[in-house]
Amino acid sequence: MNHAVSLSGVTVGYEHNVVFSHLSLEIPVGQFAGIVGPTGCGKTTLLKTILGTQPVFSGDVRLVGYPVNKVPPGTIGYVPQLESVDWTFPVTVEQVILMGLYTNNRIWPWPTKEERERVHDLADKLGIHDCLHHHIINISGGQRQRAFLARALINNPKLLVLDEPTSGVDIKTQHDVLHLLGDINSEGITILLTTHDLNAVASHLPWVICFNNGVVAQGKPRDIFTNEILTKTYGGDIIIVEYQGHFLIANSTPLHLQEHN
């Protein structure tokens, strides 16, 4: 019961292709963890398995104590990859946030005064109050991320799952979003995200899971971001530089030097 996410002996794949097998992974309540790994390593499949949208061949997936297909509505907050959203869809930021409340038992299509107040309070907290009535295509990348974050948070979820929240936004927005997630985590919400940005993980997240068709290693970034583990995860030679307490991670040999050699 102390685990927000618990996978035991889980095997998942598509048709006859197994993406990962007999995977066991536990993420304790209150954790703020990032899953990193190369493209095609199964990160998204792992996330879908945790969210219950990917059928499993075998094994047991439990979220905050419930079997994944019996989790009460509102327990999980989910922020999809921004690239997957249809930005031309005719909805305003307020309507997007209200969708988070659509699983309540109220059948009338319009929101209650109390629901509207909740939306406005949360939008105020996340700094998107001014664009509540704007169409989603007319807001910035940072505001878009916050709008979908608000939808995920409107039910006060126990677990917040984000798919690539740092992709498609500039470095400042990345920093702001991860700081905001840190604040949300400090309120007791377990957060799990996937990302390609190792530097962002190293400087903002307390826990990292290196994944490549299975868990390669997990722990604090300081312990995990070693040449050995990252090389094992990504399959290439990677160098790690520590500068004023920050990790900087890069490919070992820059392309222009490779060409000269």
Place this chain on the structure above:
Amino acid sequence: MLDFLMEPLAYEFFRHSLLAALMVGSLCGLIGVYIVLRGMSYIGHGLSHAAFGGAVVGFTLNLNFYVGAGAMGLLAALLINMLTKDGKIKSDAAIGIVTTAFFALGVAIISQVRSFSQSFEAALFGNILGITNEDLWVIGLVTAFTMITIFFMYKPLLFSTFDNEAARVFGIKTSIVQLMFSFILTLSVIASMNIVGVTMIAATLIMPAMTARMMTDSFSRMLIYSTIIGAITGVAGMYMSYIFNAASGATIVLFGATLFCLALLIKFIRERFILHSHLHSHGDLVHAHPHGPKHGAEDHKHVNEMDRVEKKM
């Protein structure tokens, strides 16, 4: 003008047709919003073809038109759902395979039993002037049922149309929503078939929704506008049919196409000339600010950094 509008109402067949066109127009306008936003524009066309096949099969078994068309239409919708469920087969391919096969069955039967081929012209090209009381009842019941269903399923339908995977994660029973949507869509297509015809139904479903999309960025307003545009198109198309003595299905579709072109033109003029007149320059940057009816100091905030910011050349 009033006399001109009242004159055809003296005929009972026109009153029936007008009522049917009004209901079918609003029904197609309403459900068309979901079809367009789900990227399923071809579905109406496909389901009407499948239902046509069903109507022919039903006729050979001495069944009512609506029973045969309904059974085959629903079966086609279920098969499309099943085939596309795991994403291996895309919906356009599934629609193409299932509905064309059902249509081909109807055509094959007609070619074998040539004696009744004339009866299906109404279903193919629409025959609004031959509307019976039974047709009116079916259209009325389907319209009422669809409107009530969409009203009470507004929230899950909107969420699953916008982001099906997220809707599922948030606890919406997306498979039930999808099934229910397929059900009301099939009923709507079958109820509309005799009015606009198999060949015209796709346009009747899509045009009001696309016209409404040109007019608003709000989902709820799009639903209302599309329903009203569909109803107006139905009624105006009927009058045009009477005036020009042309096929009613065709005049309804042509009027819908005219409204869409008009909406497109207005949108283009609005964006090209009106919004551009609100461009402000700040140093090197050119910004477009929203100027709503409550235009004030607040509106001058830079809404976002994506506000079509361009380098001034």
